[in-house]
Amino acid sequence: MASLKELRARIGSVKSTKKITSAMKMVAAAKLRRAQTRAEAARPYATAMRRMLAELGRSAKGQTGLPVLLAGTGNDKVHLLVPMTSDRGLAGAFNANINRVTRNLIRRLQAEGKTVRLLPVGRKGHDYLIREFADLIVDHVHGSGGREIPFSAAAELGEAITSRLEKGEFDVCTVIYNRFNNVMSQTPTELQLVPLAMPGNDDAAAAPDAPVYEFEPGEEELLSRLLPRNLQVQLYATMLESAAGEQGARMTAMDSATRNAGKAIDRLTLTYNRTRQTNITNELIEIISGAQAV
Amino acid sequence: MPIEVEIVSPEKVLFSRAVDMAVMPGLEGDIAAMPDHAPMMLLLRGGVVELYQDGAVTDRFFVAGGFADLTATRCTILADQATVLADLSVDAAQARLAGLEASYEAADKMNVPALDLLMEKMQSARAEIEAAGGQAA
Numbered sequence: 001m002a003s004l005k006e007l008r009a010r011i012g013s014v015k016s017t018k019k020i021t022s023a024m025k026m027v028a029a030a031k032l033r034r035a036q037t038r039a040e041a042a043r044p045y046a047t048a049m050r051r052m053l054a055e056l057g058r059s060a061k062g063q064t065g066l067p068v069l070l071a072g073t074g075n076d077k078v079h080l081l082v083p084m085t086s087d088r089g090l091a092g093a094f095n096a097n098i099n100r101v102t103r104n105l106i107r108r109l110q111a112e113g114k115t116v117r118l119l120p121v122g123r124k125g126h127d128y129l130i131r132e133f134a135d136l137i138v139d140h141v142h143g144s145g146g147r148e149i150p151f152s153a154a155a156e157l158g159e160a161i162t163s164r165l166e167k168g169e170f171d172v173c174t175v176i177y178n179r180f181n182n183v184m185s186q187t188p189t190e191l192q193l194v195p196l197a198m199p200g201n202d203d204a205a206a207a208p209d210a211p212v213y214e215f216e217p218g219e220e221e222l223l224s225r226l227l228p229r230n231l232q233v234q235l236y237a238t239m240l241e242s243a244a245g246e247q248g249a250r251m252t253a254m255d256s257a258t259r260n261a262g263k264a265i266d267r268l269t270l271t272y273n274r275t276r277q278t279n280i281t282n283e284l285i286e287i288i289s290g291a292q293a294v
Numbered sequence: 295m296p297i298e299v300e301i302v303s304p305e306k307v308l309f310s311r312a313v314d315m316a317v318m319p320g321l322e323g324d325i326a327a328m329p330d331h332a333p334m335m336l337l338l339r340g341g342v343v344e345l346y347q348d349g350a351v352t353d354r355f356f357v358a359g360g361f362a363d364l365t366a367t368r369c370t371i372l373a374d375q376a377t378v379l380a381d382l383s384v385d386a387a388q389a390r391l392a393g394l395e396a397s398y399e400a401a402d403k404m405n406v407p408a409l410d411l412l413m414e415k416m417q418s419a420r421a422e423i424e425a426a427g428g429q430a431a
Contacts (some may be wrong), residue, residue, distance in 0.1 A: 041306035216336040
């Protein structure tokens with residue numbers, strides 16, 4: 001049985017752990033709100049971009065020589081995976097989920113005889129993947145470390161991916177990120193970016209009398225500008241969602257950690273009081289029996 | 295009849311209101327968005343978007359390139375970067391222009407698409423300096 005001194009020390013340390021976890025929870029909650037606002041603020045651009053792409057795609061449909069970002073390279077051999085994780089841990093299963101999904105996907109693609117390349121975003125994913133798949137990693141990008149994500153971060157990543165595609169380094173590009181369902185749950189999601197799944201192709205037939213757009217300069221030029229931008233915007237959206245998800249996951253994890261610490265303190269306090277009582281009783285028995293012996 | 299104008303940067307919506315007319319810097323010349331304009335999509339160069347109400351300019355924004363989607367009732371400007379004109383800084387733009395000129399000098403002169411892109415960025419920076427009230431070098 002632990003001595004009173006040991007118990008006191010343990011209660012003290014659990015108490016300070018609880019303070020830390022509850023502070024982290026508060027911080028995560030504040031950051032979460034900001035991350036969510038930012039994700040929402042970025043939505044109109046993405047929506048408008050999708051609308052324009054749908055319009056352009058409709059009028060460019062059936063043409064040959066479409067940009068590779070849209071049509072792909074025509075092959076399906078080399079896959080570039082972009083797993084998005086956070087830079088910091090203590091966010092529950094947030095990063096572990098992404099790593100697991102990535103690992104399974106790599107195994108599946110390799111079993112199908114495809115070549116896999118990795119471009120992890122965020123330190124946690126890189127740290128994990130480098131142990132098992134060091135030879136597959138072509139590059140890695142650090143996350144924002146919990147700070148605000150500027151659009152330029154997504155723009156750089158998008159440019160890096162585009163230039164790799166133009167050099168023919170891969171055929172298909174997939175992002176694996178945590179989709180933000182709500183504060184409690186994030187779903188690891190695979191999103192194929194290259195070749196682009198064209199949005200809204202199905203409603204083309206539904207609106208035959210839709211106005212015919214004029215394009216300036218030509219459709220091709222516009223498409224070749226719009227597509228890389230769209231890639232960046234999509235990356236930006238996944239980064240923002242992932243950032244919001246990270247804070248949500250951390251908040252949930254720290255909330256349960258705080259609750260667990262509370263329970264541990266209760267249990268330890270109970271043991272401490274019992275031990276103290278036993279010690280007092282023992283001392284009393286000793287004194288009484290000593291007095292009787294005299 | 296006014297037209298709904300939205301100026302959106304990747305980060306957020308900067309402006310969303312009904313105005314009489316919006317003049318924007320198209321890649322091949324300035325274009326005014328007015329009600330009942332034929333649907334049109336255009337590329338923007340770096341320049342100033344001016345919003346008119348009752349014959350006078352109410353707001354000016356600097357956009358560093360982007361896209362615009364015009365329809366009969368609405369005009370959406372997707373700017374790569376958009377700033378209220380008053381917030382522009384001549385010094386920052388000049389520094390950027392100097393950096394771009396240096397990388398243009400250093401760039402591979404055979405790589406035409408890359409040169410074109412740099413040239414466009416330089417023009418956008420020059421337009422920014424001008425819009426901010428400075429003298430383009």
